[in-house]
Amino acid sequence: MNSFIGTYECKADAKGRLMIPAVLKKQLSSALQDGFVLKRAVFQPCLELYPMSEWNQMMEKINKLNRFKKKNNDFIRRFTAGVKMVEVDSTGRLLIPKDLISFSGISKAVVLASAVNILEIWDKDKYEQAIDDAASDFADLAEEVMGQEDDDNGLS
16 A cells, blocks of 8 residues: 655646656656546545555445445445546646546645545645644544544554
């Protein structure tokens, strides 16, 4: 499993191309040959960039869902809505399709934020707003998510 580190600012050009920062490109190096999947995020107005190996693992989980249950079928349809295969070109640029730019509200200033094994791609203003909105609740959230005794993974 890849584990990305960092938050990076970059710019999108008029065609929706992002120049991947060199530090991040180095972290992505093992995935560059296989390509990526770009999709709408489930909970936020941003995009999620999956290295192909991570996407394949996610699809293994999703393929185990019983498609004869309506809620599963609805979930699969919504989860995969707007999914695109993308590549980083030889100059280190990533092209974001227009429909995904529209969904995420990406303008010129962009933030690439690590989210463990994937990257989130945000319009900078929306990213800053999401961080500010969550700041006051983060201590309570951290306690609820990470502060409970959990014998399975040793977190406490």
